[in-house]
Amino acid sequence: MRxxxxxxxxxxxxxxxxxxxxxxxxxxxxxxRVLQPGQADEGAVRDAAAQCPTGALGLAD
Ligand code: SF4
Known part of the structure; x- marks a missing residue:
């Protein structure tokens, strides 16, 4: 995931x-800053992106 x-x-x-x-x-x-996207707990990262108040986080598989 990127x-x-x-x-x-x-x-x-x-x-x-x-x-x-x-x-x-x-x-x-x-x-x-993004630290370790390769070792991320994907669920936690998806939650973070969904809950960012400004929509600043984008995910790509
Ligand atoms: S605005 Fe979004 S990307 Fe920036 S620190 Fe808050 S949750 Fe993270």
Missing amino acids: VEVDRDLCVGSGTCELLAPDVFEVGGDGVV
Whole structure:
């Protein structure tokens, strides 16, 4: 699964980091970074993308 972040949409809410902390980390600039998409718990990543308040996360298989 590939995870894409639209950095212009991310507002740094941290929801994705809370749901999938192995994959997402909000950096000091207030924008999320993707850490380990290859080792992700797919369900947690899908939840994170679905619950992102701004729709900043996109998934591709
Ligand atoms: S949930 Fe969305 S807006 Fe919040 S930090 Fe993650 S990508 Fe950014």
